[in-house]
Amino acid sequence: MLTCYGVELASRLFLGTAQYPSPAILADTVRASGTEVVTVSLRRETAGGASGGRFWELIRELGVRVLPNTAGCHSVKEAVTTARMAREVFATDWIKLEVIGNHDTLQPDVFGLVESARILSEEGFSVFPYTTDDLVVAERLLEAGCKVLMPWCAPIGSAAGPLNVRALRSLRAHFPDTPLIVDAGLGRPSHAAAVMELGFDAVLLNTAVAKAGDPAGMAHAFAGAVEAGLEAYRAGIVEPRETAVPSTPVIGQAVFS
Amino acid sequence: MRVLVKGAGVAGLAVAHELARRNMAVTVAEIRAGIGGNASWLAGGMLAPWCERESAGEAVIALGRGAADWWSAALPGHVTRAGTLVVAHPRDASELRRFSQRTENHAWLTEDAIAKLEPDLAGHFRLGLFFDQEAHLDPRRAMEALVEKLSAMGVTFLFGSGQPVPSGFDRMIDCTGMAAQDPALRGVRGEMLILRTSDISLKRPVRLLHPRHPIYIVPRPDHHFMVGATMIESDNEGPITARSAMELLNAAYALHPAFGEAEIVETGAALRPAYRDNLPRVDARDGTVTVNGFYRHGFLLAPVMAQQAAELVFASESDTEPEHEADHQRRSA
Numbered sequence: 001m002l003t004c005y006g007v008e009l010a011s012r013l014f015l016g017t018a019q020y021p022s023p024a025i026l027a028d029t030v031r032a033s034g035t036e037v038v039t040v041s042l043r044r045e046t047a048g049g050a051s052g053g054r055f056w057e058l059i060r061e062l063g064v065r066v067l068p069n070t071a072g073c074h075s076v077k078e079a080v081t082t083a084r085m086a087r088e089v090f091a092t093d094w095i096k097l098e099v100i101g102n103h104d105t106l107q108p109d110v111f112g113l114v115e116s117a118r119i120l121s122e123e124g125f126s127v128f129p130y131t132t133d134d135l136v137v138a139e140r141l142l143e144a145g146c147k148v149l150m151p152w153c154a155p156i157g158s159a160a161g162p163l164n165v166r167a168l169r170s171l172r173a174h175f176p177d178t179p180l181i182v183d184a185g186l187g188r189p190s191h192a193a194a195v196m197e198l199g200f201d202a203v204l205l206n207t208a209v210a211k212a213g214d215p216a217g218m219a220h221a222f223a224g225a226v227e228a229g230l231e232a233y234r235a236g237i238v239e240p241r242e243t244a245v246p247s248t249p250v251i252g253q254a255v256f257s
Numbered sequence: 258m259r260v261l262v263k264g265a266g267v268a269g270l271a272v273a274h275e276l277a278r279r280n281m282a283v284t285v286a287e288i289r290a291g292i293g294g295n296a297s298w299l300a301g302g303m304l305a306p307w308c309e310r311e312s313a314g315e316a317v318i319a320l321g322r323g324a325a326d327w328w329s330a331a332l333p334g335h336v337t338r339a340g341t342l343v344v345a346h347p348r349d350a351s352e353l354r355r356f357s358q359r360t361e362n363h364a365w366l367t368e369d370a371i372a373k374l375e376p377d378l379a380g381h382f383r384l385g386l387f388f389d390q391e392a393h394l395d396p397r398r399a400m401e402a403l404v405e406k407l408s409a410m411g412v413t414f415l416f417g418s419g420q421p422v423p424s425g426f427d428r429m430i431d432c433t434g435m436a437a438q439d440p441a442l443r444g445v446r447g448e449m450l451i452l453r454t455s456d457i458s459l460k461r462p463v464r465l466l467h468p469r470h471p472i473y474i475v476p477r478p479d480h481h482f483m484v485g486a487t488m489i490e491s492d493n494e495g496p497i498t499a500r501s502a503m504e505l506l507n508a509a510y511a512l513h514p515a516f517g518e519a520e521i522v523e524t525g526a527a528l529r530p531a532y533r534d535n536l537p538r539v540d541a542r543d544g545t546v547t548v549n550g551f552y553r554h555g556f557l558l559a560p561v562m563a564q565q566a567a568e569l570v571f572a573s574e575s576d577t578e579p580e581h582e583a584d585h586q587r588r589s590a
Contacts, residue, residue, distance in 0.1 A: 021312050021313055021314065021535065022313075022531075022533060022534050022535035022536075023443075023533045023534075023535075024533040024534040024535075025534075027533070053443065053444065053491065053492035054442070054443030054444065054492060055443055055490035055491070058443070058533065157468055157469075211355070213358070213359060
C-alpha cells in the first residue's frame with residue numbers, strides 16, 4: 001500500500017479531471033482506472049470566485065478522494081489563496097501545489113514553490129508539490145514540510161515520457177522513504193511502466209487519458225502498466241549487460257572445432 | 258392541439274417551427290424582452306458535426322449531419338456551405354494530427370491549398386484540414402428571421418416577464434435551458450468576442466488548434482468576426498474575465514496579425530446547459546416535454562431534437578393520459 005499523509009491507497013494511479021469529452025466519460029474513466037484520487041483545478045473553474053457548482057458536485061459523486069490543485073497560479077500569493085479556497089470548497093487539507101514559472105513549458109517556479117509549500121505546511125495543509133526532477137529543490141521541499149513529492153518526467157501535456165532517467169533514479173535513491181509520484185509528461189502506458197520500474201510510487205495522468213480516443217480504455221491500459229511496473233520493480237529487474245549471455249549453461253557441452 | 262413553448266432560444270424556435278409545420282396552434286413565451294440575451298445569441302452558428310466529433314461521441318455526427326439541410330429549408334439563404342478550415346502553427350502540428358485521427362470526412366491541405374481557400378491566410382500555415390461538407394450561419398439573423406417566419410405562420414410570441422401566460426394549453430414544451438432549473442443540468446461557461454476589421458476577410462469558420470486555447474473564428478456580415486469560445490466548468494454567468502479575453506485575442510492575433518487592429522465590438526459570456534454526457538435530450542414527464550442540454554451544439558442539434566419533440570407531441574395528440582408514457586417516451590440522443 002502507498003501511504004500519503006497517513007492515507008493508505010491501493011491504486012497507484014492518480015487522475016486529473018480536465019479535458020474529458022463529458023462528465024459521464026470522466027466517471028467511466030475513473031471507474032475503469034480504479035483510481036482512488038482525482039485532482040481538480042480550482043482556479044480556472046471558478047471564473048471569478050463563484051462556486052464551481054454542478055461540476056464539483058459531479059466530482060464529489062465519483063466517490064474518490066479529491067486532491068484540489070492550484071493549476072494556473074503564477075505566484076506564491078495566488079497559490080496560497082487558491083489552496084485556502086480549495087480547503088473550504090472540498091473540505092480537505094490535501095493540496096497539489098503548482099506554481100508555474102514559465103508560460104510556455106509550464107515549468108514550476110521552484111523558488112515560489114518552496115516558499116508556498118512552507119506557508120501551507122505551517123497552516124496544516126498536506127502539500128503535494130508539483131516540482132522538477134531537481135534533487136536540491138526536492139530536499140528544500142521536504143525541509144519545508146512536504147511528505148510527498150510530485151516530480152515531472154517531462155513538461156505538462158507533452159506526452160514525451162521520461163526525459164531524464166538519471167535524475168529520476170537519483171531522486172528515488174536519495175529519498176527511499178518519501179512517496180514519489182510522477183506528475184506530468186507521461187504519454188503512453190509504457191512510459192508509466194518505465195517510471196514505476198524505476199521504483200516510483202505512483203503516477204498522475206490527465207492529458208494522456210482525457211484526450212485519448214477512448215479515455216476509459218486508455219485509463220485501464222495505464223492501470224495495467226502501472227501494476228506491471230510496480231511488480232517488476234519489486235521482483236528485481238535484471239540489469240542490462242554489454243555482451244550476450246546464454247541462458248543455458250555451455251559448460252560440459254561437446255566442443256566441435 | 259394548442260401547444261405552449263417556453264423559451265425563445267434556438268431550441269424553442271426550432272421546436273415551434275416543427276410544431277407549426279404540423280399545423281399545431283403554437284404560442285412561444287419568452288421571459289426576456291426580446292430574442293437576444295440567451296446562450297443561443299452568443300453561439301458561433303457552426304454546423305460542423307465532423308469537427309465536433311473531435312471532442313464528442315459518434316452521436317454528434319448522426320444527429321447533426323442533417324442540420325445544414327434543415328436550416329436551409331427553414332430559412333433559405335441563411336446557410337453558407339463553405340466548409341470548415343482547421344489550422345495549427347508548426348509547433349502545434351501534433352494537435353493537427355490528433356484532430357485528424359479523431360475525425361473523418363476531411364482532407365489535408367498544403368500551404369498552397371490553404372491560400373486558395375482563404376487568400377488572406379496565405380503564408381501563415383503550412384498544413385491544414387478541410388471539412389468540405391460543413392456549413393455555418395449567423396445565429397442572430399437566423400433567430401430573427403425564424404421569429405418573423407413563425408409569426409407569419411401564425412405562431413404567437415409573448416415576450417417579457419410582465420405578460421401573464423395564458424392557460425388552456427394541451428401541451429407545454431420547456432426549452433428554457435439553464436432556467437429550467439433541472440438538477441441534472443450543469444452550466445458550462447462560454448465566453449466570446451465580436452471583432453470588426455476590414456483588413457482581413459474569411460469565407461468560412463477557421464479553427465486554430467492549440468493545446469491549451471483552441472479557438473474558432475466565424476466570419477459574419479459587415480466585416481464582423483465572432484471569436485469563441487472558452488469552455489469552463491462553472492455556473493458563473495458574470496462578464497468575460499481578463500484572462501479569457503486575453504486568450505481569445507491572443508489566439509485571434511496568432512491566426513492573423515490583422516486581428517490586432519480590429520475593433521472589439523462586443524464581449525459576451527453565457528452558460529451552456531449540459532447533461533452529464535454533454536448530449537441533448539427530449540424528455541416527456543407529466544404532460545410536459547422538455548428539450549434541453551444542448552451544450553455547445555444548439556444550432557447543430559436543435560433541428561433533430563425539435564423533430565423528435567414534435568413527433569412526441571404529435572403522436573400523443575389522441576392520447577389522453579400522457580403521464581403514463583413518461584418512461585417509454587423519454588428519448589435520449
